[in-house]
Amino acid sequence: MEAKTAPSRSIAAPLRAAWTTGCQVLSRAARLALDIALPTQCVSCHEPVDGEGVCASCWARLSFIERPYCPRLGIPFVYDPGPDMLSMEAIANPPAYMRARAAVRYDDVARTLVHALKYQDRTDLAPAMGRWMTRAGAELLSGADMLIPVPLHWRRAWRRRYNQSGALARIIARRSGVEVRGEVLRRVRATEQKIGLSRAQRATNVQGAFQVSPDRQAEIQGRRIVLVDDVLTSGASLDACARALLRAKAAQVDVLVFARVVESGPRPI
Helix, strand or coil, X not given: CHHHHHHHHHHHHHHHHHHHHHHHHHHHHHHHHHHHHCCCECCCCCCECCCCCCCHXXXXXXXXXXXXXXXXXXXXXXXXXXXXXXXXXXXXXXXXCCCEEEEEECCHHHXXXXXXHHHCCCHHHHHHHHHHHHHHCHHHHCCCCEEEECCCCHHHHHHHCCCHHHHXXXXXXXXXXXXXXXXXXXXXXXXXXXXXCCHHHHHHHCCCCEEECHHHHHHHCCCEEEEEEEEECCCHHHHHHHHHHHHCCCCEEEEEEEEECCCCCCCCC
């Protein structure tokens, strides 16, 4: 009986791979046909645009994060306080991860980009967003051993069909040379939508939600890891991911996101 069932199992994996590849090819062909039939529009203002998905006017409205910023959390300072000066957030509530960097502030244009990538199948935005992230995270990437995208629970991944963090991580990997290891970290428990939750509720919401795959723990030990995600708000999910990786004996965990929430008004140092 075992001899009869073995061939069917060996054939199943190639068939699934062929089906996935075929679907991806058809999806790309459909998008190409649509792009030929209709001019590409700016994802923010819907004006015609070539290439990046963002027109020059909306690109100028993106608030890129530059120095000076907190060396721990990457929060921009109003003025330069001098080297190694930490923000009040980093002193009062340091996260499990060592450093965080973001390409832009989470403003109106950045929010539109993130939502289009996340919910509207606009994977064509990932190359530009990933390129900006690679630039913002150059310091983290120079010493990293691997990139790990923040995973989705399998039910949410099935509904969305792809992980936006994984799409960004693959672009960063191609530009930086740091490999992506998307299979290492798993979301083992479904969590509530974070919208409307307080900081404390967000932290409770993700407790025990992430786990390093048992057969991958040896790959984590002693490694310097960069977690990749689209947005950093309270940092609860990223902190929970970092704790899971550190429990698996990772040497260091840093965070690289496309956008981060920055409180308006003067920021104390």
